[in-house]
Amino acid sequence: MNSPNLSTAENRLRQQARQCVDKQQWEAAQAALESLVVQVPDDATARLELADVLFQRGRLRESTAWMLRVAQRLPRDADFIIKVTQRLVAVGETLAARSCLDLLAQAPGLPPKWLVSQAHLRFMLGEIASARALMESAMAAGIDSPGEQHLYAMLLQFSGDIDRACTVLENCLKRWPHFGDAAMVLVNLRKQKPEANRLDFVQEQLRQLTRDSKDPGAMFVRAEFEYAQFKVLDDLKRHEEAWPALARCNALMHELNPYDAAGEAAVTDALMRLPAPDNQVGRAGSGPVFDGPVPIFIVGMPRSGTTLLDRMLSGHSQVVSAGEIIDFWRQLHWAADVTPARAQGLLQIIQHSADIDYAELGARYLRQTQWRAQGRACYIDKLPANIQMVAFIRRALPHAPILHMVRDPVDTCFSNLKAMFGNVSSYSYDLQALAHYYGQYARLVRHWHDHLPGAMLDVSYASLVRDPESTMRGVLEYCGLSLQENCLHPERNASPVATPSSAQVRESIHTRGLEQWRHYAKQLEPLRQAIGAPAVNAD
Incomplete structure (x- = not known):
């Protein structure tokens, strides 16, 4: 048993480390946690906190080593195991992460929220079948929120079960009609037809959404429904109506995710300076x-x-x-x-x-x-x-x-422009940004070949x-x-x-993907001119 003085010293170090982390004083936090680990070598929480602090200090190898030590002696705490697994996935320790998940799978009677956490992690590892099975168990146990319904539908889609994915998303939208994630996926799962489409529903949600809000969440939801409107109109070949919807979607997304042209060019320049x-x-x-x-x-x-x-x-x-x-x-x-x-x-x-x-x-x-x-x-x-x-x-x-x-460069760029990648791929939401990004890609391809x-x-x-x-x-x-x-x-x-x-x-x-951009040739002319002659041979 620890002496009272030792326990007091431990508590002092924990408090000191917590205060340093809150103030982002990483070096001092590291020193406190290293002292704590010496005093309490089996304290998994202190070890994980030390790994986090080392990560913040840019010392990836040391951070990873501490994470692996934690993974070798995990406590019987599902929430803690999930935290460790998330970190292992993030640093590329896939084998250790899978071992943690295998251990967690042996625990009887886990609450549904931990089944969902496991499903997310299996999905991140690319284990779609396992993730789907976990979500089905979680839903059978009563888990029920828009995000969880969306994840389940995505796993059904990735598994090829399009009919069930559509049913889940349709039911989701009946309960949460403003849930843009579900609307986007649903219109993408099948080609929209004159006799069966979601245009009226999507346009009704857009009428109800706040137009001028600068709240990022509200802007993102509106962008999702504008994208859904574009997709339906594009499928219905109503191209003159479709383009303004896509432009509104991308303007919102470009404002939320500005493109770093200088950073992209700097990376390309640096890669091209690598010694051959x-x-x-x-x-x-x-x-x-x-x-x-x-x-x-x-x-x-x-x-x-x-x-x-x-x-x-x-x-x-x-x-x-x-x-x-x-x-x-x-x-x-x-x-x-x-x-x-x-x-x-x-x-x-x-x-x-x-x-x-x-x-x-x-x-x-x-x-x-x-x-x-x-x-x-x-x-x-x-x-x-x-x-x-x-x-x-x-x-x-x-x-x-x-x-x-x-x-083909224009086909490629247009396909990116109309993809709606969410809060990633910031290059894809603006014609000039897209042309610049493609230009960096083409420069790099030429360099690799040369x-x-x-x-x-x-x-x-x-x-x-x-x-x-x-x-x-x-x-x-x-x-x-x-x-x-x-x-x-x-x-x-x-x-x-x-x-x-x-x-x-x-x-x-099929060849339907060839020259789809020509439906919007007039609107895409600035992009075509910015790209110029094909930089890579597409034939």
């Missing part, structure tokens, strides 16, 4: 074959057809899709010992790039991701933003194929939908695989897909 590796590292397949499943990276602009390529490639019997995982970014941050901080974080990584142990980076990435292969020879890491990671991937994983999806020849294979979206057999034959040959019939039939692929186009890519291959 020798030729042996620059080409896919040039390094030694590593043990276990091979990752295949799909990169490019968002909305360029990466999900379609993913679905076709994962139709192969030796390939599975891991979805849009950000594991390489997380492991790169660990390797450079830089805490995530958007553009600023990547700039710091680039500054430290010469000191990174790329063999260790590659090994960490494989250790945290190869479980996703599910017994297959290859697994797909489909994250368009990894176009910025090409040089790092080539150094860390020289044997891994990188597929670069290429689509300075890392053979580092990635360009895959034309137009060729993929017009001549899928020969295009996929080339893709599979690049990946060391032979063509299989199912690769030409993405509609047969029953595996989950968690992207905005998850409903559309369950269809057979």
